[in-house]
Amino acid sequence: MPGNSHQPHDKNIVGREVREVAWDALASDPTVGLSIVDEDARTLFCNARAAEYYIGPGATPEQCFGFGWASNLPAKALELRKEILAKVKAQNGPMVVRTILAGKQIYAVIYPIPSHNGEKMQFVHILRSIPGGATEYFKSMPVIETEEIDLGPLNVLSPRELEVLALVGQNLSSKEIGAILHRSEKTVENHRYSISKKLEGASAVELAAIARQAGLTLKDATRRKFKRRGPSGS
């Protein structure tokens, strides 16, 4: 059993009943998304948090059962997900995917579940939102960044505005941002003004918080944006 490799005396402590409780804990955790997905990217189980991540705010676990990602992801994004599942299966070890959903940076760790003979492989997904600057968590695992991102409320921003916002999130001044983007300080100030206007008059401090939550990077500015249809559309 994989779990037993942690400690020599695990066997006495981590019995079947502990694993049952661990399942209950994860399934009900408000901050952690848990899902079981099969090789065809069909969801077999979702907790409430995972349902919101996959389908959209307000989605319920019931809507998740049997949910095909195909109905809510762009074709390219779906292709990438299937490739990742195939890789996890081939190497029989976990992989990490970083994406942005509804304007929040999400890290998903995907683990293989050993399958019975001839059955389709299933995978555990553990998802959680992590603001920018916390990526050192995953330094020991390869992280795949998706090219399709759902920026949520930030979808209204232009690529240039997203670049500026990413740098605001890194606590840089307009002057410093101007130097990095090869624009004048004045131009950057104009972008900041327009960003703030589009985001309901957010202050500099609020903009930085928004950028942190999305974990926004310069690369994200030019990634393909998509919108999930949400629970009513599925």
Add this chain to the structure above:
Amino acid sequence: MTEQSHKSNNPSLVDTNLRAAVWESLTLDPTIGVAIVTDEARTLWCNKRQAEIFGGDNATAELFNGRLWSTYFPQDWIEERLKLLAEVKATGKAIVLRTIWQGKQQFSQIRLIPDREDNEFQRFLVVTRRQPAGAHEVANQDVRMSEVAMLGELSSLTERELEVLALIGQGLTSKEIAALLHRSEKTIENHRYSLSKKLEGASAVALSAMAAQAGLTMDDSKRKRV
């Protein structure tokens, strides 16, 4: 419970492979602390992340495994947790506890592990995650607030400075903060200056980031510091 109904629909999901895989993914996760603790105030077992959350970035699980909490934790902290364990044992219901530890906000879910009644101790599973402010994830949950806080880099601040920092974290201006705290704008500016000086010259944005990491609220300024 959702997972219950699902189990009955999908018998393959309750097999041992799945439970083992979920346990492995939970305990190896670099962001989730997992511990098995007892009501004798002892950690029987924890994963690496749990050790890091409580013992700092270089802490290993071996530091905590099998040890009594009194080896590492303040008495107030221990007593508060023992009360919660007793409640979870009595009701059988899980509790989510919010604490500020090392200056970071974290949420712990405490669950009963079914043990035989003649056991000399009762075991619990504790799952802990750091989660900064704005955690909409816990918005509608019944969360207990720990009365004991370890403020880490914020421990040099006075009660008043913590209040100001909490409000900076909410994106408020000095004028708005002054109105809320019934102080002059000038006084608030002074507090901000002193805050920033104590925190190595942090800018307004950096200050708000610290406040967000701690999930700082006005109430936190009065909690017992350990």
